[in-house]
Amino acid sequence: MQRNLVTSLNPATMSSLWRQALRSFGGLCLYGLVICLLTDRAVSQEDRPRHFELNEDMIRAVNTPANPQACSPNEVLGDLFKQISPVARIYPTENYYYFSFYRGGKSYSGSLRLAVDSRDDGIVQYACYETYTSWLEVNPKAGLEKQLSRDDGVFVTKISDFEYNIEFQDIGVTFVLNNIDQTPDKDKLRKGEKFVGRIFDESALIFDLVYNTIEKAFYFVLDTRKRIPDAFVRMKDNVYVGKRTGFVFFEDVAMKRFILIAVHSEEVNKNTPYDGPGDQLPENFYKDLGFLDYVYEAHPDLVGKLTSGGTYINSGSIFAIYSYRDYFSKKDFGFIDSCITKNPSGTKLILCLTRQHRSKSRR
Numbered sequence: 517m518q519r520n521l522v523t524s525l526n527p528a529t530m531s532s533l534w535r536q537a538l539r540s541f542g543g544l545c546l547y548g549l550v551i552c553l554l555t556d557r558a559v560s561q562e563d564r565p566r567h568f569e570l571n572e573d574m575i576r577a578v579n580t581p582a583n584p585q586a587c588s589p590n591e592v593l594g595d596l597f598k599q600i601s602p603v604a605r606i607y608p609t610e611n612y613y614y615f616s617f618y619r620g621g622k623s624y625s626g627s628l629r630l631a632v633d634s635r636d637d638g639i640v641q642y643a644c645y646e647t648y649t650s651w652l653e654v655n656p657k658a659g660l661e662k663q664l665s666r667d668d669g670v671f672v673t674k675i676s677d678f679e680y681n682i683e684f685q686d687i688g689v690t691f692v693l694n695n696i697d698q699t700p701d702k703d704k705l706r707k708g709e710k711f712v713g714r715i716f717d718e719s720a721l722i723f724d725l726v727y728n729t730i731e732k733a734f735y736f737v738l739d740t741r742k743r744i745p746d747a748f749v750r751m752k753d754n755v756y757v758g759k760r761t762g763f764v765f766f767e768d769v770a771m772k773r774f775i776l777i778a779v780h781s782e783e784v785n786k787n788t789p790y791d792g793p794g795d796q797l798p799e800n801f802y803k804d805l806g807f808l809d810y811v812y813e814a815h816p817d818l819v820g821k822l823t824s825g826g827t828y829i830n831s832g833s834i835f836a837i838y839s840y841r842d843y844f845s846k847k848d849f850g851f852i853d854s855c856i857t858k859n860p861s862g863t864k865l866i867l868c869l870t871r872q873h874r875s876k877s878r879r
Contacts, residue, residue, distance in 0.1 A: 574618055582620035587644035587660045589668065592617075592626065597687040605692050606630065608718045609798045610834060613691065614789070616647065623647040625787070630672075630680055630691060631834075632799045632825035638672045639663050640682055648786040678800070696722070698801050704737060704773045706863060712810050713798035718789040719761050720745045723776065725797070725837070728863065732814040734839045735870045736776040736793055738765060755852060761790045764843070766852075766869050770861070777852075777869040781842040795836040799826050811835065839870045 585591060596615060606613045613628040626644035634641070645659025664670040671683040678693040700711035701724060708730040715723045715736070722739035738744070746763070748756040754767040755777075762780035767773075776793070783790040802808055802825065811826075812819050818835070821828060826835040843849060855868035 577618035578621055578623075580619055586619040586622065586624060587626070589642055589644075589660075589662065589664060589670075592644055593642075593664075593670070593684045594687075597682075597684055597689050601687055601689050603690045603692065605694075607694050607716050607720070608796045609694055609696060609714075609716045609800065610796045611635075611693055611799065612718065612796075614718060628682075628691075630693065631827070632802070633823050633827050634663065635672060635680060636674055637665075639665050640670060640672050650782050650786060654785070693800060695800070696798070698798065698805060700724075701739070701741065704771055706771060708863075710810065713801060713805050713807055714739065715793050715796050715798055717793035717796045719763070719793070720789075721758075721761065721763070721793070723793050727810045727814070728867075729813075731863065731867055733867055733870070734810075734814065734837050735866060736839065738774040738776065740774070751849070752852070755849075763790070763792070764849075766866070768866065775866060775870065776840045778841040778843045778849075781844045784842050792838065792840060792842075794838040794840070795834060797826060797835070797837065799834075802826060841869075841871055 583591075595617075604613060608614075611630045611632070613630075614625070615627065616623065616625045618624070623646065624644060625647045626642070629641040629643075631639075631641055640663075641661075642664050643659065643661045648654050662668075665672070669684060673681045673683070675681055675690065678695045679690055680693070681688055681690050683689075694716050696714050696716050698714050702711070704724065705711060705726065706728075708728055710727045710729055711724055712727045712734070713725045715725055717723060721744065722742070723736040724739055725734060726737050727734050746758040746760045748758055748765070751757055751764070754769060756765050756767065756774070757763070758765075762783060763776055764778040765774040766777045768775055779792040780790065784792065798805065798807065808822065808824070808826070811822075821830070822835055823829060827833070828835065841851065851871075852869065855865055859865040859868050
């Protein structure tokens with residue numbers, strides 16, 4: 517994140533309204549320029565030892581011999597399962613288990629996905645590709661995507677609704693899915709808004725997906741009931757950027773909530789964990805939440821085009837909601853002042869800030 521994207525936060529000049537919000541917003545705390553969002557219900561990870569990503573490991577890995585089969589499931593799964601066995605936790609709510617590695621002078625990214633539509637049929641979705649960069653054009657046809665099953669020597673067995681064992685070459689891994697609480701935070705909803713699901717993004721941030729029944733629009737509200745694994749810097753009044761994620765939030769002061777309004781375009785182009793939560797919808801809970809009813813109300817053109825798990829029937833891509841903008845530099849934030857000028861507060865302002873579009877499928 518560039519330093520010139522942010523301005524200093526001087527506690528002495530904060531409005532009384534902001535001071536009140538700080539006191540009531542689950543225990544926000546100020547450290548100079550950084551706003552840390554902490555609550556008493558924080559997940560305790562303080563005693564966890566540091567995990568170091570070592571440069572020497574990267575150098576050894578990138579200097580391995582060139583291998584045209586670097587993304588072969590037979591090679592990747594064997595090494596991956598040896599490392600993560602016997603238990604692996606899938607945090608993102610679209611059920612992706614992400615990984616990356618170096619081989620033969622190249623960097624690779626990939627994922628395993630236990631999709632709602634296919635995991636009970638013994639299928640795990642596999643993707644592997646050369647990691648996207650900002651200096652080369654992305655080739656969407658490069659890499660490998662495949663549905664793996666017993667025909668490939670991959671055995672998927674259901675243990676419970678949120679536990680699946682995958683066995684490959686006599687190594688078994690139990691994948692634990694994220695049974696994230698779906699209880700609505702009703703205090704954070706305006707009139708006409710509905711809670712339609714809680715999302716755990718691969719960035720490690722948690723969001724409540726809110727649906728405006730009047731405007732038929734979705735937006736992502738930061739879940740602040742637990743510790744937020746990011747630090748935030750004030751850009752301007754009621755607008756904050758995450759130092760780690762680059763996510764930009766607008767503070768809806770009246771509702772004491774933070775709404776995602778933008779993510780960094782380079783992260784979107786590179787398909788990183790910081791490309792936004794639009795493709796991490798709560799698919800394990802679609803049926804219980806009546807999620808697709810809201811989707812079809814907002815987008816009637818999609819009726820008959822999605823499976824019950826939110827997959828496009830014709831293409832196999834997953835349905836995603838991108839109710840936020842992207843930016844590259846400070847100059848891209850002109851829309852904020854424009855929206856505030858046209859709509860000083862309320863729902864119209866939120867809708868302006870979270871201009872919606874859908875243009876991306878997920879590996």
